[in-house]
Amino acid sequence: MAMYRAGDWNDLDQIKVLGVQRELTDWYGKNHRKLPWRETSDPYYIWVSEVMLQQTRVDTVIPYFLNFIEKFPTMEDLAQAHEEEVLKAWEGLGYYSRVRNLQRGAKVVVEQYGGQVPKDLQEIKKIPGIGPYTAGAVLSIAYDQAVPAVDGNVMRVFSRLFCIEDDISEGKTRSEMEKIGRVVVPRENPSSFNQGLMELGALICTPTSPKCIACPVYGQCCAAQRGIQNELPIKKKKQAAKEVQLEVALVWNDDKVLIMKRPGDGLLASLWAFPSAVREEGWEPGSNIIAVLKEEYGIIVDDINYVFDAQHVFTHLKWNMEVYDCKLSSTVELDYPQIQWVTLDEIGNYAIPTAFMKVLRKIDGG
Ligand code: SF4
The missing domain is CATH 3.90.79.10 (Nucleoside Triphosphate Pyrophosphohydrolase)
Structure with a gap:
C-alpha cells in the first residue's frame, strides 16, 4: 500500500478517496450521536459549539452550549452582552481567550457583515477567533461548502488512513494535512463527510486502541493493513508543565x-x-x-x-x-x-x- 509524502496529495489514490468519502458519509448518516448543535445549520450555533469543543469533551460542552445559546440566542445578543456576563456563562470551561475571541468575532460579524457569518473562506478567516479549522467547520456544516476542517482528531485519522509519519505537533504537518483535507473533502455533502471524520476520530479511531474492526474505512486504511495503527500518529512528547x-x-x-x-x-x-x-x-x-x-x-x-x-x-x-x-x-x-x-x-x-x-x-x- 502506498505511503504518501508531503507534496503529492493530488496523487492520492482516487478509488481509495472515493471509498473513504462514501463509507464515511454513510456511516455518519447512520451512526452519529444526536447533539444539540447538530439539530441546526445556523452558523452562529455551529461556531459557538466548535469553539466550545476545542479542548473540551462533548459531554461537558452540552450543558454549557444549551445555557450559552439560551442566554445569547443570536449573534447580536452576544455582540452586545457585557463581557462579565459572557465570561460567567463560560465559567468552568477554561481557556477563556476562546470566549473573548468569540465575542470579539461576533461584534465584527454584526458591525461589518450585517450579522451574517460570511460564506467566503477568505472573508470568514478575517474574523477574530476563526482559524482554518473553525472556518472549515462553519462553512461545511452551516453552508455545505467543500472546505476541510482539520483538527487534532482529523490529523490522527489522516495519519493512519494514509500512513503519514510526520510529527503532527509541527505546524508544517498541519498545513500538509489541510492539503489532504482539500483533496478528500467531497463536493457532495461535505457537511456529513467532515462531521463523519470528526465523529470517527472521537468514537472509533481514538488516540489509544482504535476500534479498527468497527471502522467504516478499515478497507481503505493503510495503518490497519500494515498493523501500525497504534504507532501513528507520530507526536513528539509534550514538555512537562x-x-x-x-x-x-x-x-x-x-x-x-x-x-x-x-x-x-x-x-x-x-x-x-x-x-x-x-x-x-x-x-x-x-x-x-x-x-x-x-x-x-x-x-x-x-x-x-x-x-x-x-x-x-x-x-x-x-x-x-x-x-x-x-x-x-x-x-x-x-x-x-x-x-x-x-x-x-x-x-x-x-x-x-x-x-x-x-x-x-x-x-x-x-
Ligand atoms: S481502520 Fe483503524 S486506524 Fe484505520 S482509520 Fe479506522 S480505526 Fe483508524
Missing part, C-alpha cells in the same frame, strides 16, 4: 472575603479571583502575598495563617497553591477599583476560573 508556587490570600472582613478582577490580558484575564502572588525563591512562606496585598491593592493584613493547599494544571503550567487566611488590619486608598468584598454566597455572581473554584470548594468544605 512548569510548576509555580502560588500564595493565595483569603482576606476576611467579617463574613466577607476579598476578590479582585485580574488584569485584562495574560492568564485568566478579566476573571475574578482571590489575590495571589508567585512565591519568590528565598522569601518566607506567606510573605509574598502580604507584600502584594499591600503594594498592589493597598490591603494591610496583620495575621496570616496557612490553611490548605490546592493544585490546578493548565496546558503548560501547574499551580501549587498555598492558601492563607488573612485578617484585615487596614486599607490604604490605592487606585485599584476592581476589588470587591463579597460573602461566599455572593461569589456565585462573579466569573471565577476553575483554579480558584477549587479553593472556594475547599473553603466550603467540598
